[in-house]
Amino acid sequence: MLKTTPFHERTSALCVSHAWRRWAGYVVASSYELSHEREYHAIRAAAALFDVSPLYKYSVRGKHAARLLDRVVTRNVLGAQVGQVLYTPWCDAAGKVIDDGTVARLGEDEFRMTAAEPNLRWLEANALGLQVTIEDVSASIAALSLQGPCSLAILKELGEIPPLKYFRLAQATLRGIPVTLTRTGYTGDLGFEIWVDRDKALPLWDALIVAGTPYGIQPAGMLALDVARLEAGLMLIDVDYVPANKALIEGQKSSPYELDLAWAVNLDKPHFVGRQALAAEKVRGPQWQFSGVEIGWEGLERLYADVGLATRLPATAWRASVPIYSGVEQVGYATSGGWSPLLKKYVTLAHLRAAWARPGTQLDMEVTVEHRRKRAAARVVKKPFFDPERKRA
């Protein structure tokens, strides 16, 4: 049997599409409506509400809590302020990414970590000899993500919201319900994630829906989220990279540098897991680069025109491995892609050999047109594809 999230009573009533999918052992909605289109547009135009409870959450407390996390992740946790949230990858000793998530400093000696995969054993293995309590709070804390330009206005309807900068957190009370708010999300838009005790989950959901309805709030599923995260250039574990502890061969593993996360690797820290390997890689330069690649419209249109068809576009964001060529040589592969309804562009996230990763580089991507493999002209572009001011404002 699969698990249901604390919001299931509400989400199941709303999910008229009956389109469910698995996420970390839970069932979550792929889309609530028959098509995910309105849910996507709510992210960019109003506010979308996602149930993100299946995320793994760890409470890390104690005298050495900061030291432990600083040792585990690639960013500087010791230097983080109380109230700060860090997005960060973490690596094995060979400097290959195991997972990525956030580390929120709730207090001097208290942190909450989110992860896509279970990490209790890894945290414990790193905590040998440290005074720290690590607790898996995945099931006891429910989480919602409220994303979109109206998200702040909706929250303000429900209570006093302290000014909250990008990647900061605050404790707040929404209609009498104590929550932790973080200004984070997976859409690349203005947005918040709301963390709440699981027994307060339903009243919180109801309050948000009531307050949000005048603002066009829309419960949204994974399909809409996938399009938004693609536009935002955000990578997804198991799709865009294979976590090092699940990789079957070396070639499947990626370093933070190869995933375009150089900014998140703090080599000034004297020690963290993977530091030595990463320092060496930095000198050497990474072999791969995780890049944005845009398929040109004209080329695509011509390929379809050649067989007498109008251009066909994927209805949802895809997750597959698609070869990318420079001339006859394969120089990379795209792992996520799709049509951006907002940008009117066919965008993909791709792993490119470093020499071909400079923005502007002309490449060819494989597309299948009427059962035949063709190559469409594509171009390396900077990520994120969509980066509104309001995200950080």
Place this chain on the structure above:
Amino acid sequence: MNVVVLGSGTDALVAGHLLARAGHRVTLLNEGLTGAKADDGWVAPAILEALGLGIQSGWADPWASVLLADGGTLDLWQDMTRTVESLRRVSPRDAGKWPDFCQRMAALASVFEEMYAKPPVNPMDVGLAVRVRRLGRQGMEDLMRVLPMPVAELLDDWFECDALKGALGAMGILHLQQGPRSAGTAFRLLHHHVGSPPGVFRPPRSNLGALLRASAAVETRAAAVARINVREGRVAGVVLASGEEMEAALVVSSLDPRRTLLELADAGWLDPQLARAVSHLRRRGVAARLFFKGQPQSLVVAPSLDYLERAYDDAKHGRVSSAPYLEARAVDNGTEVHFQYTPYAGGREIAEATRRLLPGLADAEPSVLGPRELEAREGWPEGQAYHVELALDQALWMRPLPQLAHYRTPIEGLWLCGPGMHPGGGIAGAAGFNCVRALLSHLSKRGKPPA
């Protein structure tokens, strides 16, 4: 440069003296321990050569007097023909097989003898393959078959006399939480045979430790270490229990690897996978050491393989063996008894069972050191004399772990050399010798070390 050597055993002494001879300023911190008796064992000639020492070494003769069911003893002598005579009285068949058995085992042990005075070789090493082939068909077959075998099956293949099999089988289980029917124990019989002449299956004793302890070449302090200071991945020195700090560019530890790496140094410097593996090292203490004042006595109580196996059954379920394996040895003013098996916190039943089995021991208040006491007294983790159980998965190139087998640790300047390292307990000083050789060769390759 300043070198701190941790530990009190032969490995620490050998390492300290060799480093001193190489021109380093060595301080040995022995925690106030006077030296573990389990360090006794074969001393490789290469060690003596390197130290420029001559030692006295040898076995008791008979090397074992094995208690028989009828109350008599079976005496096993250094002289093979005398042993054959003894055996003839209990089993003419076994007497006939004894010389052949001894030759076959000696041939196998000789392979290990060569391997033990060197850092461990990878099993895929070509040189090793060539050496093994030199054993000839018989020897190769023996080696392949015997290594992974239970010592009980090996001995059952050869002999019928229970007492003989018990006395030999005991070397397969010495200081191990396994019984003679456990696979891999035949290897341990060979391990404990290394360095002994054919027909002698008890490690020798020598005065190596005493000679080195008496020497003034190495400054020795009766201090315990509380922490190994590491800065930026490199050893900076040690902090003593008293709080005193000592600077050192090199720390060579003969303490057990788990304590050295996870407790004294900061586990955070290790790959978490390695730290986890180190924390999994098996090191269960299984033996007690008793001392009875009065009439010295030497006797082996291991009347059969089943007897040993039953003694182990108790241990498996967390009990003191009601009928334990005993090895009583006459010492200066009394009798020292090795008692196996007992769990970590063994109680009064240890002394009681010993007295019941060895009624000749008169002392009503013997000293009894169980694993817990041995841990405190000798620094044996969990009471395990070999620091890391010597089982096939923790032996040779796997000792204590493949990543650490070459005595070097991921912390620059921190080296391991105790019985927990190759070749392991029961072989005197070889780990210390191998470690220092690896260390010196590392230093010379690296060029001039930073001050």
Place this chain on the structure above:
Amino acid sequence: MKPYDAVIVGGGHNGLVCAAYLARAGKRVVVLERRERVGGAAMSEEVFPGFRFSVFSYVVSLLRPEIIRDLELPRHGLHILPLESTLTPLVNGDYLAQWNDHDQNRRELARHSLRDAEAYDEFGLVLHQMARLIKPMLRMAPPDPASLHPRELLDTLNLGRYFRKLDKKDFNALWKLLTMSSADYLDEWFETEALKATKAASGIIGTLLGPRSPGTAYVLLHHYMGELDGVFRAWGFAKGGNGSVSAAIAASAQAAGAEIRTGAPVAQILIERERAVGAVLEGGEEVRGRIVVSSADPRRTFMDLVGESHLPEEFAAAIRRFRFRGASAKVNLALGELPSFTCLPGRGPHLRGAVSISPSIAYLERAYDEGKYGEFSRRPYMDIVIPSMLDPGMAPPGKHVMSIFVQYAPYHLAGGWTDERREALGDAVVDTLAEYAPNLKSAILHRQVITPADIERIIGLSEGNIFQGELSLHQMFFLRPAPAWSRYRAPIEGLWQCGSGTHPGGGVMGASGRNAAFRILGRRA
């Protein structure tokens, strides 16, 4: 009569596999089976009216997929139904279930231990890697590393090269698996007793060893071996019972022209001028062939059918010391209704999988303690399946057959096996199981108890060892069954071996029969 190309002694699954491959290569082959039916231990029988049982071996674990493909076994009636789960009922009324679905399994494990749920995936990954390394060895004829023959030398070198090419880390991980006890190995990964015990149980099956005995860890690999062949958890039932595995192989062999004679007990392997030239049946009939291939176990083949006088002394000594020590028994029950487990009452998906009575390592180890000294376990380890749940044809409608694999029931029982001891064993099994499923006793319509002595008597496996010889490290690979004779040959010209007593042996795998056939045909697998 014109001699056959090959006379195959014994119609067990390995003999049949070997016959089928030889026949398909155009050889004239005859299989001589003592009993009235083929199959050896892989045999189905209507033991009680309306109730069919896989009397001895009861699951298909590692039947090599290439054999299923090569011999077109599905065309000859083979259908393997996968087992879905393993349920371990616990003494406290709870249970531990292992499911094929990853999420469902994780959730169940997390109920017992979050760490174990997490470790499970990593553990699976490591074992998957190890299984991948071991797999090529299954189809290998192990060379003789002591030989100076150029061919053997070359093969030894190739084998060495294979291992040298391996990542050192992988080689060491493999070494650990080969030398450790399953209890110690699993202790490094898990903390839930029932999980460790149930996994460890796979390492003790068929062997007189306990979970704390070194050398039992590597069998953990077997569960992961199947995945590599594209068969997720390759454990399952053959539709119609394990007899249909043999029947399908026999049909395939016959379709290729092999002759199968049942009721043809071989009394002796005929040796003329130091060469095996055929078999003499008990009635005195001589069946001659260019070669003789024995699928009987090494002791039966060499000590009984060939005779020590024809063997070099060293080889005879090696065969004499080859250890069998059967340790397991089988209890087959005809049930009027399904068992209802206290921990999961009523009918449910758990009854479509295996039920393992292995609540803790200490429980298994205590069971072993008794077995070790020649007693059967009063509280035995049991592996239980209800084939009629997946294959209703095995029992009358609404009724069921239950197959219980029992350990430890040592062949060398103190005082020997008698009818009384056999029934006492049956009682111990039923009593133990009834503690977890109280309606069991009233549900039993018929009971069949098979001891290792029965296994030896009925199907001729020495000491009732189900693997034709213990699968311990010193009886494996180039030591199986004897050094220098691990390549399916024997020290007598024209005599070959193809039973489980040769590499790789074990279970209804068929690899020994196939490897031997390839060797005989001079082909590389």
